[in-house]
Amino acid sequence: MDSGFLRALEQVVGPEGLTTDSTRRRAYECDGLALVRRVPDLVLAPLDTSQARECMRLLREEGLAVIPRGAGTGLAGGATPHEGGVVFKTSRMRRVLEVSERDRFARVEAGVVNVDLTSACSHHGLRYAPDPSSQQACTIGGNVANNSGGPHCFRYGATTRSILGLTVITAEGEVMELGGPEPDPEGLDLVGCFVGCEGMLGVATEVTCRLIPAPETTETLLALFPSLDGACEAVTELIAENLEPSAIEILDRLTIEAVEASVLAAGYPDEADAVLLIDIDGLAEEVRATAQDVGEIARAHGAFEIRTATDAKERARLWAGRKGAFGAMGRIAPDLYVADVVVPRTKLKEVVLATTEICQARGLKLSNVFHAGDGNLHPNISYDRRDEVEVARVLEAGTEIMKACVAVGGSLSGEHGIGLEKRDEMHRVFSEADLDAMLRVRAAWDPDERMNPGKAIPVRGCMEIKTKPLPVPSGGSS
Amino acid sequence: MSSLAERLGPLRGRIPGVEAELPLAVPESEEALVELVNEARVGGLRLLPIGSGSRLGGAYGAQADLLVSTRALTGVVAYEPGDGTVTALAGTRMSELASAVLAGGHRLTPDVPRPEEATLGGVIADGFSGSDRLRFGPTRHHVLGMRVLSSDGEVTKTGGRLVKNVTGFELHRLYAGSGGGLCLILEASLRLFAAPAARACATFTCDSLEAALAISEHLGAPPLEPTAVSLSLGDGAWALTATLDGREERVTRERALVDERVPGAAWCAGAEADSLHATCRDDSPREGAVPSLRISARPSRARDVIEVLLRHSPEAALQAQPLVGTVEAVPGSRADLDALCADLRGLGASVRLRGAAEQGARPTNPLEQRLKAAVDPHDLFCGRP
Ligand SMILES: Cc1cc2nc3c(=O)[nH]c(=O)nc-3n(C[C@H](O)[C@H](O)[C@H](O)COP(=O)(O)OP(=O)(O)OC[C@H]3O[C@@H](n4cnc5c(N)ncnc54)[C@H](O)[C@@H]3O)c2cc1C
Numbered sequence: 001m002d003s004g005f006l007r008a009l010e011q012v013v014g015p016e017g018l019t020t021d022s023t024r025r026r027a028y029e030c031d032g033l034a035l036v037r038r039v040p041d042l043v044l045a046p047l048d049t050s051q052a053r054e055c056m057r058l059l060r061e062e063g064l065a066v067i068p069r070g071a072g073t074g075l076a077g078g079a080t081p082h083e084g085g086v087v088f089k090t091s092r093m094r095r096v097l098e099v100s101e102r103d104r105f106a107r108v109e110a111g112v113v114n115v116d117l118t119s120a121c122s123h124h125g126l127r128y129a130p131d132p133s134s135q136q137a138c139t140i141g142g143n144v145a146n147n148s149g150g151p152h153c154f155r156y157g158a159t160t161r162s163i164l165g166l167t168v169i170t171a172e173g174e175v176m177e178l179g180g181p182e183p184d185p186e187g188l189d190l191v192g193c194f195v196g197c198e199g200m201l202g203v204a205t206e207v208t209c210r211l212i213p214a215p216e217t218t219e220t221l222l223a224l225f226p227s228l229d230g231a232c233e234a235v236t237e238l239i240a241e242n243l244e245p246s247a248i249e250i251l252d253r254l255t256i257e258a259v260e261a262s263v264l265a266a267g268y269p270d271e272a273d274a275v276l277l278i279d280i281d282g283l284a285e286e287v288r289a290t291a292q293d294v295g296e297i298a299r300a301h302g303a304f305e306i307r308t309a310t311d312a313k314e315r316a317r318l319w320a321g322r323k324g325a326f327g328a329m330g331r332i333a334p335d336l337y338v339a340d341v342v343v344p345r346t347k348l349k350e351v352v353l354a355t356t357e358i359c360q361a362r363g364l365k366l367s368n369v370f371h372a373g374d375g376n377l378h379p380n381i382s383y384d385r386r387d388e389v390e391v392a393r394v395l396e397a398g399t400e401i402m403k404a405c406v407a408v409g410g411s412l413s414g415e416h417g418i419g420l421e422k423r424d425e426m427h428r429v430f431s432e433a434d435l436d437a438m439l440r441v442r443a444a445w446d447p448d449e450r451m452n453p454g455k456a457i458p459v460r461g462c463m464e465i466k467t468k469p470l471p472v473p474s475g476g477s478s
Numbered sequence: 479m480s481s482l483a484e485r486l487g488p489l490r491g492r493i494p495g496v497e498a499e500l501p502l503a504v505p506e507s508e509e510a511l512v513e514l515v516n517e518a519r520v521g522g523l524r525l526l527p528i529g530s531g532s533r534l535g536g537a538y539g540a541q542a543d544l545l546v547s548t549r550a551l552t553g554v555v556a557y558e559p560g561d562g563t564v565t566a567l568a569g570t571r572m573s574e575l576a577s578a579v580l581a582g583g584h585r586l587t588p589d590v591p592r593p594e595e596a597t598l599g600g601v602i603a604d605g606f607s608g609s610d611r612l613r614f615g616p617t618r619h620h621v622l623g624m625r626v627l628s629s630d631g632e633v634t635k636t637g638g639r640l641v642k643n644v645t646g647f648e649l650h651r652l653y654a655g656s657g658g659g660l661c662l663i664l665e666a667s668l669r670l671f672a673a674p675a676a677r678a679c680a681t682f683t684c685d686s687l688e689a690a691l692a693i694s695e696h697l698g699a700p701p702l703e704p705t706a707v708s709l710s711l712g713d714g715a716w717a718l719t720a721t722l723d724g725r726e727e728r729v730t731r732e733r734a735l736v737d738e739r740v741p742g743a744a745w746c747a748g749a750e751a752d753s754l755h756a757t758c759r760d761d762s763p764r765e766g767a768v769p770s771l772r773i774s775a776r777p778s779r780a781r782d783v784i785e786v787l788l789r790h791s792p793e794a795a796l797q798a799q800p801l802v803g804t805v806e807a808v809p810g811s812r813a814d815l816d817a818l819c820a821d822l823r824g825l826g827a828s829v830r831l832r833g834a835a836e837q838g839a840r841p842t843n844p845l846e847q848r849l850k851a852a853v854d855p856h857d858l859f860c861g862r863p
Contacts, residue, residue, distance in 0.1 A: 103776040103803075125700065147644045158642060160651070161619045176845060183803050184605065184655075184774035186828040187863050188846050189618055192651025196644050216701035240560040242583050242672035283701055285727040342640050346560040374642040375561075411638050411645045418645060429645055430635065437634045437853070438647045444848035456646070 001042060005062055009044065012054040017092065019043035028069065028087045033077040033421055034335060034385060035395075040067065040081035045092045048109070049167055049175065049205040052093075056203070057173035059086055065453050066171060068199035070111065070142030073134040075338050076419030078146065078198045083454050088203055090141045096120040097206065104211045105164055105181045110141025110204045117209065126211040129156035132415070133323040141204045147196030149415035151247035151322065152279065154373035156212065158415065160195040165208030168194060168201070171446040181208060193441065198417050199452035201445040215281035218246075219291050220309035220318055223298040224272035228252050228368065230302035231274040232349035235372040237297050239345040243290055247279040248373030249322055254332070255369040255380075259321045262328035266321025267314075269305075276303070276372070277322055279315075325369040326380070332365060333382035337394045341405040342414030345375040354404040355379040362393040376414030377405070402428065418456040426458050435460070491531060491545040500526075502545040508633070508664060511548070515662070515858065516631040518544060524860045527658035529569065529600020541860045548599045548662060554578050555665060556639065563622060563639050565667040568599025584670035587614040589706075591762045599663040605655025605830075605863060609721075609759040612698075612802050613705040618654040620669045626653055626661040629858035639667040652849070658861025659841075660853045674705075674723035678733055679751040679758075680743035682718040690716035691781050691800055696739040698777075698801040702732055708758045709798040711788075721755045763795035763808040765833030769815065770808045775827035777803040782825050790818040830863070 001020070010018050019025055020042060029037040041064075046052040059066055065085030072079050081087055090111035098107040101124040108117055114135035117128045131150035132138055138148070144166065149158045156162070165179035179191035194201055225231040231250050238248060251259070256268045256275065268275060278294060280287045295306045309315040321328075329336045343351045352368065359366035359381060370378040379401055383394045402412050402425055411429055412422045426435060438457055442449070491502035505511040518525055526542035530549045548568040554575065555565040559582030566575055572593035576586040588608025590596050596606075602624075607616040614620070623637025636649035653660055680697075684690040690709055697707050697720050706721040720743075722732040729747075736743055746754055763770060775783050780800040787794055793810035809818060819829045841847050841862070850857075 100776075100778075102778045147648070149642055149644075153642065157615075157619060158644070160648065161615060170845075174844075180826075181776045182774045182826065182828050183611075183616065184607075184772070184828060184830070186830060187841065187843055188660075188849060189605075189651050189655050190845065192618055192648060192654070193849075195651070196648050213700035236560065239562060242562070244672055283728055283731045285731045286725050289725055289727045342642055344558060344561040344563075344640065346558060371642070375640060376642050409639065411640055411643045413644050414640075414642045415644055422645075426646065429638070433632045434634045434636065434646070437628070437636070437649060440852040441647060441649060441652065441849065444845065444852040 005058065008058055009055060012051050012058070013044060013046050017045045017047065017051070019045070028072070028081065028089075031072040031077060031079040032075040033080065033419065035391065036077050036080050036082055036420055038080065038082045038084060040087040041084050043087045043089060045089045047092045049169070052203060052205045053169050053173055053175050055088070056169045056171065060171060060173050063448070063450070065450050066203070067452050068141070068145065068203045070139030070145075071113070071137045073138045074142060074146060074419060075340065075416045076413070076421040078417050078419035078452070078455060080420055082420055085453070090139055090205070093205060099124060100181070101126065103181055104213075105208055106211055107165075107206060107208045108140055109206055110139060110144070112140050114138050114140060114143060121211050122214070125214050127214055128209055129153070129162050129212055130159045133326065135323070140207050140209065144195050144204050144207055145197060145199045146415070146417040149371060149374065149376065151249050151371060154248055154371065155244060155246040155281065160192060162210045163191055163195050163207060164210050166191055166194055166204050167206035168204050170202040171448060171450045176202070179208065196417070198419060198456045200442055200455055202451060217282065217284040217287045218315065219280045219287050220315040221276070221278045221280070221291060221294060222268070222307040222309070222318060223276040223278070223295070223303040224269050224305040224307070225274045225276070225301070225303050226272070227302065228274040228352060229349050231276050232352055232372065234276060234298045234301035234303065236346055236348055237301065238294060239373065241293070241297065243293055243297075245278050245290060245294060245373070246281040247277070248371075249277040250368065250370055250372040251275050251277065251322065251325065252368040254365075254367035255325050255329070258328040258331050258367070259325055261331055262324065264321045264324035264328060266317045268321060277318060322369065329367065329380060329382055332367070333384055335383050335385045337381040337383060337398060338416070339377070339379045339381070339398050339401050340413050340416040341377050341379075341402055341410060343375045343377065343405050343408055343410035345373070347408040347410065348372060348375060351377060351404055351408060351410065355401050358397050358400045358404065362397050364393060364397055371414070374414060375410070399425065420455060423454075423456055424458050426456075432460065486544070491528070500542055500545050502547060504547045504550050506550045508551065511546070511551070511627060511662065511664070512631050512633065514546065515627060515629065519629055519631070519856050519858050525858055526860050527603065527662045529597035529603070530571070530595055546662065548664070549597055551664065557582060559583065561641070562670045563641060563667055564670055565639055565665060566598050567665050568597060568663045570598045572596045572598060572601060579670055580673055583673050585673045586668070587620055587671055588617040589759060591760045598666055602654050602666055603656060603658050603663055603861070605657070609706045609708060609755070609799070611804075612707060612799060613703060614671060618651060621650050621654050622667040622669055624650040624653060624663055624667070625665040626663050628661050629854045629856040633664065637667070641669050652853075655863055656861070657863040659850065659859050659863065661859065676726045676729040676747070677721065677723035677751040677755065678729050678745060678747040679754045680720045680722070680736055680745055681754070682740065682743055684716040684718065687716055687781060687784055690718045693718055693740050694800045697736065702735055704732070706755065706758070707799065707801050709800050710758075710761060711796055719754065719758045721751070762797045762806045765808060768808055768810070768812045769831045769833040770806060771819070772830040772832065773805040773807065773822055773827050775803045775825060777801055779803065779825055779827065780805070783822060783827055786821045786825065787818065790814050790821065
């Protein structure tokens with residue numbers, strides 16, 4: 001890279017904001033999807049919006065691709081610089097800029113770690129609802145870009161429902177203030193359009209997040225099932241009965257064993273083949289009544305024991321086990337392929353069974369820990385990336401699982417996004433015209449397609465499609 | 479052009495704030511709508527998409543050659559009670575949709591005013607949120623996906639029918655609230671919530687805005703979580719109505735909490751509460767000779783917003799959701815409208831006018847301009863958010 005250009009960047013971000021050294025750059029060759037790797041040409045870490053804007057302007061002059069990156073915990077290759085380019089990371093933008101107790105919002109820099117936002121507002125009796133299992137590491141900017149979920153999104157919705165405003169820098173170096181603490185900003189919903197864009201529309205540098213009051217009471221239940229099927233059926237009925245807990249998660253036997261053998265041992269029972277971990281929030285009386293209904297439904301589907309966490313410490317332990325489950329799988333094999341698919345909640349049992357068959361047919365080791373209440377499955381396949389044959393089988397199984405979901409009205413991703421991993425599967429749910437509509441919107445934000453190129457939308461002969469002649473209507477003249 | 483003229487027939491529509499009547503097309507099928515869009519584009523006509531026409535948005539219709547209503551495209555396409563989602567065609571009335579999902583134990587949100595007039599497509603395109611927004615959030619949060627018709631006559635899909643889904647860009651978020659300026663909504667899917675088993679309404683009558691807002695603060699303080707709190711002004715008195723609903727146990731406890739915090743509420747429950755809730759919901763002022771204003775500000779500015787409004791127009795009709803930060807208002811006259819909007823914006827509020835021909839016909843924000851050009855390159859649709 002041109003030394004004058006590098007000097008100009010260094011003047012903006014200082015030496016600590018610029019990584020040129022090839023060994024250090026290697027740390028950014030992939031995100032949580034370890035199967036695809038490419039070392040970026042440069043890594044930039046601005047300190048705030050103004051530095052970020054200056055950097056983006058310099059990058060524009062060079063015509064370089066920009067790959068936004070938070071903590072790199074994404075599991076779909078969204079932050080992988082697979083076509084080279086400059087990784088633009090937000091890890092130095094970590095300030096909580098404002099917390100408004102009265103209007104229940106917080107304004108933070110994009111690199112703030114999810115759990116730090118909750119800590120920053122908890123003494124006001126408020127919390128930030130989206131709680132991805134990676135919340136100890138992932139950033140609010142990454143959550144915005146992926147429209148991330150988490151166990152409690154069952155009741156409170158994915159990230160998009162908690163984002164009020166954004167400061168975004170486009171590939172052209174424009175700083176855009178989108179939305180804000182008012183409930184309905186004027187004009188188009190640009191915030192809603194940006195959330196879930198997987199870094200392809202711009203870099204978010206500041207985020208205004210909606211906060212919600214902490215509930216009066218939370219009860220955590222652990223329902224023990226002799227089979228995974230029973231647990232799935234119970235969830236389907238909880239939904240059909242319109243019960244509204246705040247989180248409904250399933251862990252299967254292999255996951256339980258892995259968690260219990262790890263430092264996060266949560267006291268999950270070894271006699272169950274599957275457990276339902278359920279949080280119920282609200283007023284004490286309401287929580288009690290809902291817990292009773294949940295218990296009855298669970299028993300009707302075979303639960304042989306319902307445990308209730310006795311105090312906050314036990315509750316925290318149960319949830320730490322759930323949230324650390326992916327990490328705990330490291331005991332089973334060196335690598336873990338976390339599939340992320342979504343189905344109607346009426347189809348849980350059917351699709352879980354299908355994923356088991358798909359993996360069994362390929363001799364793969366499958367475990368399940370997932371956001372059952374939202375129909376968001378995570379079939380996790382343990383494998384060893386050094387074994388090429390096994391890797392091929394894992395990828396094939398991933399594709400088959402997606403097909404099985406789409407076949408019952410499901411979709412490719414419930415929360416991890418499309419990234420590189422699923423980009424070429426998008427035609428399973430969208431037509432060429434649907435994908436072109438996305439490309440058009442993208443072009444309005446980023447005409448040169450320099451933001452995170454090659455992600456989420458398959459590369460097709462779309463330019464011809466875009467300019468195809470318009471149909472001539474009968475009786476009309478063109 | 480001739481076939482288009484033939485197709486149109488005798489229907490005419492008028493947009494508040496615009497003198498001339500416009501031809502109104504009400505295609506009976508999606509195919510007819512596609513043909514109409516193709517013909518209009520080739521003929522260089524500009525369309526203003528509408529639903530039932532019950533609340534025509536800002537009257538950008540000054541620029542429209544033709545009104546196109548989706549009101550004849552009706553019906554529930556899919557209702558999955560076990561999955562808590564519903565998909566319906568754009569012309570389906572909100573009241574019909576609400577009854578359909580109630581049969582499966584669900585409530586439809588948004589709970590919009592006069593649901594027997596409003597269509598699903600119109601509500602979503604307008605960005606209108608219901609009286610239940612305090613508890614459930616704005617309409618745009620519950621739209622799971624859409625099928626839309628673009629100005630080049632293509633039908634495309636965004637999102638899906640799943641309660642959680644991050645497959646592809648969420649273009650439905652862009653289309654929701656776009657006011658018919660980007661595309662025609664053909665069909666939409668919504669997330670549903672549990673129908674309440676019990677409901678109670680508390681009413682407070684106050685002689686000052688300050689007193690009413692103080693009560694509303696108590697109503698919004700945790701652990702209370704009312705479904706709606708609405709404030710209106712009539713005959714010099716402020717009426718504040720709170721709707722509490724959900725499980726029986728919840729409503730009983732919330733009632734007790736309200737009585738403890740703000741004694742003196744007039745209560746009703748059950749069918750009476752349903753009816754009072756519907757009356758308050760339907761009471762939102764409607765534009766006529768004078769445009770309506772939809773004002774949105776941080777909840778802490780609700781008082782300033784209402785005071786500014788009444789200072790400019792003491793006779794304004796208004797309904798506020800103070801805990802959300804929104805106010806619907808129709809000033810007494812249009813004389814002072816610009817100054818009023820400027821003062822409101824000075825408070826950091828956003829203001830959307832409806833029934834005002836003078837409102838900007840084109841987006842001014844450069845990104846919105848680019849989006850408009852990208853999504854509707856023919857500049858066929860003349861609605862605005
Ligand atoms: C153990 C584990 C558990 C997980 N659990 C969950 C879960 O429960 N729910 C869930 O949804 N996900 C989960 N994930 C996935 C992941 O943590 C989320 O997608 C998270 O939001 C990514 O945040 P990040 O800061 O690591 O972003 P990154 O991985 O760095 O980036 C993710 C995407 O966002 C873009 N991006 C990052 N920052 C910005 C920005 N400021 N502006 C614009 N674009 C940006 C990147 O280009 C990339 O496309 C889990 C991952 C792991 C490893």
